[in-house]
Amino acid sequence: xIDTAEMLxxxxxxxGDSIVIPGRGGRHWxxxxxxxxxxxxxxxxxxxxxxxxxxxxxxxxxxxRVILFDSEGDILMNMGALPTIAEKAPKNFYHFMLDNECxxxxxxxxxxxxxxxxxDVIAKGSGYPATYAFDNLEDFATHLEEILGQPGPVFVxxxxxxxxxxxxxxxxxRWQTRSRTQVIDDLKGELGIEGP
Amino acid sequence: MTxxxxxxxxxxxxxxxxxxxxxxxVVWLPDSETNFLYLLMEADPDLDLIPVSREGQxxxxxxxxxxxGKKPVILIQNTGMMESGDSLRGxxxxxxxxxxxxxxxRGWTRHGVNTDTAATYTERFLNAFGIQYYLVxxxxxAPRISVAFEEASRTRRPVAVLVGDEYHGFxx
Numbered sequence: 001x002i003d004t005a006e007m008l009x010x011x012x013x014x015x016g017d018s019i020v021i022p023g024r025g026g027r028h029w030x031x032x033x034x035x036x037x038x039x040x041x042x043x044x045x046x047x048x049x050x051x052x053x054x055x056x057x058x059x060x061x062x063x064x065r066v067i068l069f070d071s072e073g074d075i076l077m078n079m080g081a082l083p084t085i086a087e088k089a090p091k092n093f094y095h096f097m098l099d100n101e102c103x104x105x106x107x108x109x110x111x112x113x114x115x116x117x118x119x120d121v122i123a124k125g126s127g128y129p130a131t132y133a134f135d136n137l138e139d140f141a142t143h144l145e146e147i148l149g150q151p152g153p154v155f156v157x158x159x160x161x162x163x164x165x166x167x168x169x170x171x172x173x174r175w176q177t178r179s180r181t182q183v184i185d186d187l188k189g190e191l192g193i194e195g196p
Numbered sequence: 197m198t199x200x201x202x203x204x205x206x207x208x209x210x211x212x213x214x215x216x217x218x219x220x221x222v223v224w225l226p227d228s229e230t231n232f233l234y235l236l237m238e239a240d241p242d243l244d245l246i247p248v249s250r251e252g253q254x255x256x257x258x259x260x261x262x263x264x265g266k267k268p269v270i271l272i273q274n275t276g277m278m279e280s281g282d283s284l285r286g287x288x289x290x291x292x293x294x295x296x297x298x299x300x301x302r303g304w305t306r307h308g309v310n311t312d313t314a315a316t317y318t319e320r321f322l323n324a325f326g327i328q329y330y331l332v333x334x335x336x337x338a339p340r341i342s343v344a345f346e347e348a349s350r351t352r353r354p355v356a357v358l359v360g361d362e363y364h365g366f367x368x
Contacts, residue, residue, distance in 0.1 A: 040263065046286025049256030052248070053287065056260020056268075059221070059244070080249030084257075088246060181292055184263050193265035196294045196352050 001161045002137050004098060008032050008069075010141045014148055018065040019057065019187070023050045024098050025069040027175035037190040042180045044105075048077030051095065055085050058093035058152070061191070065092050065148075072099040072119060072157075073111055079122065082155075086127025091151040095123075100162035108164035123155035135159040203334045205361045207232045210298075211240070213341035217296075220266040221246055223254040227273030227300040251276030252283035255354075258295045259287040270297035274318040274358075284325060284354065292352040296344045299329075304360040306333070322356055329356035 005028040012032050019038050022029035026041040033039050040057065054068035075082070075097060085093065101114035120133040130150060134140040140158060147154055165172060178186065188194075210233055214222075222237055223246045237243050248254050251272045258268040277284070277299050288295065303312025310316060322329050328347060330340040341357050348355040 042291065044286075045259075045290050046252075046256070046282045048252065049259075049283055049287050052253040052256035053260040055246075056257040056262075056266075057264050058260075059246070060261045060264020060266040078250060078253055081253050084246065084248055084253065180290060184291065187263065188265070191265075195265060195267075196262075196292075196349055 001135065001159050002140065004028055004160045004163065005032075006137055007140060007158060007160065010137060011144065014144050015067070016065065018067045018094075019061065021050065021054050021057065021066070021068045023069040023074070024071040029069070030175060030177060037186045040183055040187060041176065041178075042183055043176055045180065048074050050074050051078060051081040051085060054093060054095065055081070055088060055090065058090040059088060062090065062092055064191070065094065066090075067094045068096060070095060070097045072097060072101070072117070073103055075119060076111055082123055082126035082128070085153055086123075086129075089127075089129070089153055091153075093152040094148060094154050094156070095128075095152075096156045096158060098158055098160045100160050102162050102164070104162045104164045107166050108162055119157040120155060123157075128153055128155045131155040131157070133157040133159075203336065205332060205334050205338065205359070207236045209335050209338045210341065211236050213338055213345075214243070214269060217342060217345040218267050219269045220244065221258075221261050221268040222271055223248060223257045223261075223268050224271035225249070225251055225254065225273070225276055227276075227302070233271070250279070252280035254297075255280060255283040255287040255293075255295075259291050259293045262293050262295060263291075268295060270295055272297060273300040273314075274302050274321075275314050277356075278314075278317060278321050281321070281325070284327075288354040289325070293354060294348040294350075294352045295354050296341070296348050296357060297354055298341075298357045298359055301331070301358040301360040304358070306360070318358065327354055327356050329358055331358045331360055333360040 008028050021040045050070045058066040102108045102110050120131040124131045221244045254270045261268045303315030330344050344355045344357050
């Protein structure tokens with residue numbers, strides 16, 4: 001199992017100018033990122049949508065490398081997003097998926113068939129040209145340059161330690177420092193994108 | 197160009213509305229009411245079609261495209277729209293995404309007795325989410341599509357166009 005914060009620390013030097021959608025890794029990434037205006041920590045607008053959101057960002061900004069840290073719970077909710085991504089095949093899209101085998105934000109209940117799903121195989125079968133799966137940080141770090149050095153879409157499944165939250169949502173400390181609208185406006189400002 | 201009966205909603209008219217409003221991407225899932233557009237859209241080099249397999253994906257995809265400065269339109273059926281409530285809420289409304297969704301109005305009858313619950317709940321669903329909508333049944337209604345685009349842009353919210361027509365050009 002991989003520690004998510006350590007994984008993101010290992011990724012950070014490889015980030016370059018990429019646009020990063022930190023997804024479920026948002027709480028850690030906001031502490032690590034050195035280019036917050038190129039990040040899209042939109043939190044969890046509606047579970048299951050990050051993959052399609054990442055696809056949209058990647059297709060709209062083909063000259064930018066777009067990196068998404070998705071989760072297995074999100075993928076399970078909208079697995080049909082994978083064939084769409086594979087069909088559109090954005091060369092600038094790198095799809096990392098954190099698999100903690102559970103719904104951590106609701107108390108750690110297991111996702112269906114939690115320990116027996118090969119998400120990299122599902123992505124490969126959906127048409128992703130390149131897929132990987134890692135369950136330890138060293139192997140992941142060793143392959144990062146190779147992963148990011150090839151054209152997308154690339155899918156990377158990562159077994160991570162669950163960070164289970166068991167307090168009521170209203171009692172949790174918010175890690176977001178900007179509103180969703182502000183996050184989007186900041187990225188648009190950074191990239192010189194006009195319009196609503 | 198295929199001939200259409202006078203007054204009916206032709207795909208060419210709908211396409212013209214899309215072009216006039218600068219649509220760059222069509223995020224869609226096929227349905228009978230909007231099928232008539234497919235061949236035209238596919239043949240247009242300026243439109244990028246993104247097929248989804250569940251309508252909720254359309255809202256998050258459109259959100260991503262909008263963040264990057266593009267102008268998507270969503271093309272789905274009312275049944276799928278209703279299944280997509282949380283995506284519409286989270287990826288559309290909470291991110292202030294100014295997107296027009298053209299929704300095939302399955303079951304819509306102006307004068308007949310409605311026998312399809314898909315139609316029964318369509319406008320109730322949109323009202324529950326506070327989504328403004330415009331009904332388009334024929335060519336004369338087509339300018340309402342531009343009204344929807346203008347409203348979405350001005351309010352930074354999703355706006356619906358209910359397409360109460362079907363089958364024209366279905367078997368081209």
